[in-house]
Amino acid sequence: MGSSPFSKLALAHLMSAGGDAMVTLALAGSLFFDISPSAARGRVALSLILTMAPFAVVAPFLGPAIDRLQGGRRYIVVFTALGRSVSCLFMAAGVHSLVLFPAAFFTLVFSKAHFVAKSALVPAVVSSDDELVQANAKLVVGSALMGLVAAIPGVAILKLFNAAAVLRVASIVFFFTAVAAVRIVPSREDRADPADERNPALRSRGIVLASGVIGVLRATVGFLTFLLAFDFRRHHAPAYWYGIVLACSVGGGLLGAVIAPRLRGFVREERIVVAALVVVVVAGVAASVIGGRGAAALMSTVVGLSAGAGKLAFDSLVQRDGQHSAHGRAFAKFESAFQLLWVVGALWPVLLTIGAEAGYVIIAVMTGAAMVAYVVARLRPVAAPA
Numbered sequence: 012m013g014s015s016p017f018s019k020l021a022l023a024h025l026m027s028a029g030g031d032a033m034v035t036l037a038l039a040g041s042l043f044f045d046i047s048p049s050a051a052r053g054r055v056a057l058s059l060i061l062t063m064a065p066f067a068v069v070a071p072f073l074g075p076a077i078d079r080l081q082g083g084r085r086y087i088v089v090f091t092a093l094g095r096s097v098s099c100l101f102m103a104a105g106v107h108s109l110v111l112f113p114a115a116f117f118t119l120v121f122s123k124a125h126f127v128a129k130s131a132l133v134p135a136v137v138s139s140d141d142e143l144v145q146a147n148a149k150l151v152v153g154s155a156l157m158g159l160v161a162a163i164p165g166v167a168i169l170k171l172f173n174a175a176a177v178l179r180v181a182s183i184v185f186f187f188t189a190v191a192a193v194r195i196v197p198s199r200e201d202r203a204d205p206a207d208e209r210n211p212a213l214r215s216r217g218i219v220l221a222s223g224v225i226g227v228l229r230a231t232v233g234f235l236t237f238l239l240a241f242d243f244r245r246h247h248a249p250a251y252w253y254g255i256v257l258a259c260s261v262g263g264g265l266l267g268a269v270i271a272p273r274l275r276g277f278v279r280e281e282r283i284v285v286a287a288l289v290v291v292v293v294a295g296v297a298a299s300v301i302g303g304r305g306a307a308a309l310m311s312t313v314v315g316l317s318a319g320a321g322k323l324a325f326d327s328l329v330q331r332d333g334q335h336s337a338h339g340r341a342f343a344k345f346e347s348a349f350q351l352l353w354v355v356g357a358l359w360p361v362l363l364t365i366g367a368e369a370g371y372v373i374i375a376v377m378t379g380a381a382m383v384a385y386v387v388a389r390l391r392p393v394a395a396p397a
Contacts, residue, residue, distance in 0.1 A: 027188045033165045034118060034181050084338075087339075092188035095182075102115060103179045126342075131341075143327035224385050228291070230352040232314055259315065270316070281389070290317050310371060
């Protein structure tokens with residue numbers, strides 16, 4: 012991976028992604044496809060609500076800790092890797108007992124804390140703010156590919172042995188992630204940007220407005236995921252269609268990560284954010300007219316692409332304009348809000364019966380309203396400080 016500060020962070024992050032993929036594989040398996048749709052709704056709704064639990068720890072506690080500790084961002088990456096290494100051993104030992112659940116919870120907490128610390132650390136390992144979108148994109152694409160690569164030996168171990176063996180291997184991966192993270196040395200210190208002094212209200216306002224857009228996109232992802240899952244079940248879609256739309260969603264996200272850095276060469280992050288909404292509005296209208304499973308694949312691809320590109324632009328916006336000494340708290344707060352909105356979006360098709368075409372119209376209206384609100388708010392002048 013080379014010896015630059017960014018390459019050292021990338022190595023630790025890719026290893027972390029590989030370990031997370033193995034944990035997911037070991038814990039995979041749901042009753043969703045084995046029970047009736049009506050019974051599935053209650054269980055899925057409960058599991059969605061429980062996904063918020065790790066953020067209840069990350070946002071109020073670990074976010075401030077990342078910012079306050081001297082060198083805290085690097086040390087949090089080390090600590091969260093070691094934490095997952097230990098919790099994986101506990102999960103492996105109690106994979107068929109109640110120990111599994113608290114250990115899995117702590118694994119999720121450490122995983123979310125790693126993501127926050129990684130995001131806060133990126134500005135310190137690149138040469139300039141112009142490189143932020145590209146750096147974030149490399150980490151996204153690399154972690155996705157590493158997840159696929161790690162799944163190959165993970166599946167083999169699962170077939171030859173059991174889930175406990177996969178978790179023990181994941182524990183080793185996380186240990187070496189911590190070793191790699193120790194070697195991260197920032198190339199530039201956290202510093203106050205002179206632009207913060209010139210117009211802090213404008214910069215903070217831009218971040219808040221963009222966060223609203225990303226929140227809508229995250230809610231759209233959750234809504235579409237479960238809209239299609241239950242619509243496919245109602246219409247007895249072949250099992251491979253679930254795989255097709257999942258592949259389209261993941262592929263769209265990776266395509267967004269590839270496109271975003273190229274767009275940044277021509278336009279700033281704010282325009283990428285609004286463009287993400289425009290694309291979803293157009294796709295929602297088109298899918299509602301086309302209908303069928305092809306429309307489902309189209310929407311999965313476009314929403315994945317827009318959410319991926321928009322999130323990269325937003326992360327770079329926070330890294331560029333946010334107060335550098337508070338990046339940990341900012342990312343923890345925003346990720347918690349985005350996860351909450353994802354759950355809120357997902358709960359609607361879980362609790363209500365909504366047809367796919369009607370769902371596409373809802374998505375188009377929701378993202379269209381967000382686009383108009385964002386553009387109008389951006390055009391509104393900011394009052395000068397007294």
